Amino acid sequence: MSHLVVGLMSGTSLDGVDAAVVDFSASAPRLVGTHFVAYPAQLRADVLALNTAGDNELDRARRVGLELARLYAHATLQLLGGLNIAAHDVEAIGCHGQTVRHRPDAGYTVQLGDGAMLAEATGICVVADFRSRDIAAGGQGAPLVPAFHQAIFGDARIHRVIANLGGIANITNLPSSESTNASPIGFDTGPGNLLLDLWVELHRGRTRDDGGAWAASGAVDQALLDRMMSDDFLSRPPPRSTGRDHFNARWLAQMGVESRDAADVQATLAEFTAQSLAQAIRIWCGAPREVLLCGGGVHNDDLVKRITSALPAARVASTASLGIDPDYVEACAFAWLAWRALHHLPGNLPAVTGARGARVLGAIYPAGPVGRT
Numbered sequence: 001m002s003h004l005v006v007g008l009m010s011g012t013s014l015d016g017v018d019a020a021v022v023d024f025s026a027s028a029p030r031l032v033g034t035h036f037v038a039y040p041a042q043l044r045a046d047v048l049a050l051n052t053a054g055d056n057e058l059d060r061a062r063r064v065g066l067e068l069a070r071l072y073a074h075a076t077l078q079l080l081g082g083l084n085i086a087a088h089d090v091e092a093i094g095c096h097g098q099t100v101r102h103r104p105d106a107g108y109t110v111q112l113g114d115g116a117m118l119a120e121a122t123g124i125c126v127v128a129d130f131r132s133r134d135i136a137a138g139g140q141g142a143p144l145v146p147a148f149h150q151a152i153f154g155d156a157r158i159h160r161v162i163a164n165l166g167g168i169a170n171i172t173n174l175p176s177s178e179s180t181n182a183s184p185i186g187f188d189t190g191p192g193n194l195l196l197d198l199w200v201e202l203h204r205g206r207t208r209d210d211g212g213a214w215a216a217s218g219a220v221d222q223a224l225l226d227r228m229m230s231d232d233f234l235s236r237p238p239p240r241s242t243g244r245d246h247f248n249a250r251w252l253a254q255m256g257v258e259s260r261d262a263a264d265v266q267a268t269l270a271e272f273t274a275q276s277l278a279q280a281i282r283i284w285c286g287a288p289r290e291v292l293l294c295g296g297g298v299h300n301d302d303l304v305k306r307i308t309s310a311l312p313a314a315r316v317a318s319t320a321s322l323g324i325d326p327d328y329v330e331a332c333a334f335a336w337l338a339w340r341a342l343h344h345l346p347g348n349l350p351a352v353t354g355a356r357g358a359r360v361l362g363a364i365y366p367a368g369p370v371g372r373t
């Protein structure tokens with residue numbers, strides 16, 4: 001039996017699909033290859049529209065789910081084609097799907113995609129809908145990557161924090177074995193790139209602030225920053241998770257950003273992103289020796305600089321320093337979660353999500369031909 005699993009991640013940034021092939025045949029998972037497919041503008045707009053209530057949602061959600069599945073299949077087949085790996089040599093695809101609602105308080109979360117269509121289009125077994133089981137067990141359904149971070153980046157001697165700068169920022173605390181706080185915790189700290197992307201799109205018509213150059217050209221507005229830092233979400237103890245339901249255009253308007261200089265707002269949003277992350281690390285993680293960054297935010301030089309200055313006692317670097325491409329850590333995590341599901345191993349950490357216990361996560365769509373799992 002092959003031990004290759006494809007992980008597909010499409011996060012709240014709505015930039016596209018990160019695809020990774022991971023080999024689980026040795027004791028440590030090995031990243032074999034990666035591929036990125038950007039969302040076509042219309043698909044991005046359709047997904048964004050589904051993040052808020054609107055007419056005929058059910059029909060639109062199923063149609064967008066099918067379109068996403070076709071794009072996921074395309075990303076998978078391109079990835080495998082580039083590596084000369086045949087579909088029948090792949091054990092499974094772990095597909096996160098595209099979150100359009102995350103309401104653990106109401107008992108549900110919605111990741112669009114279509115496992116049946118993806119399995120049909122690739123001929124590969126698909127594991128999807130990883131979050132629902134954790135929520136059904138009383139958890140937040142997020143974040144799910146800490147278990148993977150612990151398995152891959154945990155170190156007996158070095159207290160590390162892994163900080164994922166996606167649309168939302170989430171961290172995993174990995175204390176060393178000598179530490180008194182032995183259980184790893186992970187939670188959402190607040191926005192990652194999402195507010196920066198939103199503001200740059202509103203004012204410059206671009207989907208991102210390349211390298212954070214625009215933010216770097218502005219000045220932080222301290223009064224505005226103070227108002228942002230007093231957001232209730234930041235004072236909530238973990239487990240906690242958030243998304244576009246909270247940090248969105250309405251939130252920006254409530255902060256009173258419209259009357260200010262646009263570049264100064266961008267600088268303030270970048271500082272808010274860095275400070276909310278640093279504050280969460282200080283309060284909940286103690287004093288880690290290393291803070292390793294991953295996610296698309298590692299390419300935002302201005303943001304990385306702000307995070308580095310906000311954490312003077314830690315060595316701030318990217319997960320590349322441990323040999324894992326920071327752009328594909330989450331895709332690897334969903335390959336790992338799929339592999340766990342197929343082997344009936346739990347994927348959540350109850351201390352992280354707040355679930356009643358460890359659970360095997362995901363819904364399994366077997367590969368097409370009879371006789372294959």
Ligand SMILES: Nc1ncnc2c1ncn2[C@@H]1O[C@H](COP(=O)(O)OP(=O)(O)O)[C@@H](O)[C@H]1O
Pocket residue numbers: 010011012013014015016165166167168193194197207208209210211212294295296297299300301330
């Ligand atoms: N060169 C760059 N400069 C600034 N920001 C970048 C750059 N490259 C990626 N990003 C940011 O990273 C985001 C994508 O990060 P990603 O980890 O894929 O997030 P998600 O998991 O939410 O999709 C983009 O939306 C963008 O804000």
Ligand SMILES: [Mg+2]
Pocket residue numbers: 009010011012013014015016017018296
């Ligand atoms: Mg992304």
